[in-house]
Amino acid sequence: MTLLGERTAGGRLRSEQAGETVRLLGWIQRRRDHGGVIFADVRDRSGLVQAVFNPDMPGDGFAQAERLRSEYVVSIRGRVRLRPEGSENGSLATGAVEVVAETLDILNRAKTPPFYIEDDLDVDETLRLKYRYLDLRRPEMQETLMLRHRVTQIMRNFFDGHGFLEIETPMLIKSSPEGARDYLVPSRVHPGEFYALPQSPQIFKQLLMVSGLEKYFQIVRCFRDEDLRADRQPEFTQLDVEMSFVEMEDILPLMEELMALIFAGTTGRQIAAPFARLTYREGMERFGSDKPDTRFGLELIEVGDLVADTEFKVFAGAVAKGGRVKGICAKGAAGLPRREIDGLSDFVRTFGAKGLAYIVLTAEGVKSPIAKFFTEEQLQALIKRMGGKAGDILFFVADKEQVVFDALGHLRLELGRRLNLIPVGVLNFLWLTEFPLLEYDETEKRYVAIHHPFTSPMDEDEPLLATNPLSTRAKAYDLVLNGVELGGGSIRIHRREVQEQMFRLLGLSREDAEAKFGYLLEAFEYGTPPHGGIAFGLDRLIMLLTGKDNIRDVIAFPKTQSAADLMSQAPSAVSAKQLNELHLKTDIVRAKIG
């Protein structure tokens, strides 16, 4: 019998196993040497169990046990027995039993690790990332990866059961001009030319629909060379889905079913379907966001009509210039110190607002730097519209529409956090629909696709493409959970003329469109079924399921904010020989490397 063949999962031993002979394979979590008897907690993937070494054990076993240190790798053969009465450990799953060692083999010794291998670790993340293989020994990290595995298994079973095919798409693909910055891979065979790593398998999955595969899914790595955030890594994993002959109403319920299965199969939470829906417009007007967190109120309230004719030029002027004035009634916020209110002013400035007007409502009356600009009637009308009561603060932003939404949307979230309005344990799933197809990019002076250039306009809005592109709505949808965008998709364009019109709107010349996307346009001429799909960010989903607050904690080997791997030291310089083979020269002067 091999070691593995007779192995027992130590963390699963219970009193029922008392009397059994077992083989433990694992790591020494901690050794407690009492001179005459030695205890050691043995850790494996399944958990911890206490091994006991007595001086009368056969051979040199006890002498070996005296040499044990943290993280030594051991093989222990012994007998499970109930712990002596009074020495049970209630805080350990295996605390009713212990393994009385008969043999001990030290399979490998270990240096003292740079940090403790235990949960609730309080150590610089730099160190964890440098020694990621040790960090991943910690139970909470292992549980996260196990949960992640369970989620992908549920996904695969689900899609298999619904007749989907898991099909791989290439990782070395053509660079495309739209969207995020590409990661480029130089071609050795084609000097001066480059592949891109996929930002998503978008075009390939559409071509699979052209091919008649009908139902596709893939759990696939995607790459975007943009700056990192707590929830953004340069490489991340998507659940990618595409179906033929579908409309939005086919896709959304299917995804709701999947989400319910995932939550039930991991956290055990039951999820009510169908999910709530909100149009993009409503999301912006009420929450100032296209991914609203609907777990709490503090909705944005329109006051433009009430302030258009007042003496307060900031408000009246904004309305006169076609801008907007909206407010938030912060319930019970009147206790906020002046300094904190001023801080909120700086806060909204980061989102482009020029300032934050406020009215504090107290039992004695209003306190506000802007109250003097309003008549008593105007003031009362404002307070009434906002539903303000004594103890509240009314906040206002007046600006261009997008700035008002953005500033108040973020202010709403910030106030929700500060005032502890966000309930724990609530899961608010929400579909956002009717996104605009396009927006205008001021820096590039052209339209850009909000979702991507392959998204179909809504049927009734198709004529608007020619007359008023910005008001065209898309057959696009996002799934939002508690203010986090889990994923999104759309019904795609499947007719060449419409796709060409789209490219024209995006400022691509006929030649550019042909050069960049000619193969897709041509494919559309060979009988392309109507199709659509969706993609979910797997890492973010796992982050929500595990309650982690950053994406690095749900990825086995993540990168830092500067896109580096502290363990392997990637990226790194390469040899002149490698560069020569790829016909590359850099303008970076650096010390010669090996």
Added chain:
RNA sequence: GGCCCCGUGGUGUAGUUGGUUAACAUGCCUGCCUGUCACGCAGGAGAUCGUCGGUUCAAGUCCGAUCGGGGUCGCCA
């Protein structure tokens, strides 16, 4: 690219208005200990205070730059 926070024995922290032996806990090493489980007791080793430069009689402490990490705005179809 902008703004903010952090960097002191292996680890987590303290270090006052700049002042001479950089403190505490834990870990590590040695010895003792037969029922611990954050075992206990006794002893010991371990730091050029991220790096470079400046101010000063004197810098962990003040100033500047730089490197590394984190958060965020821009960016992320």
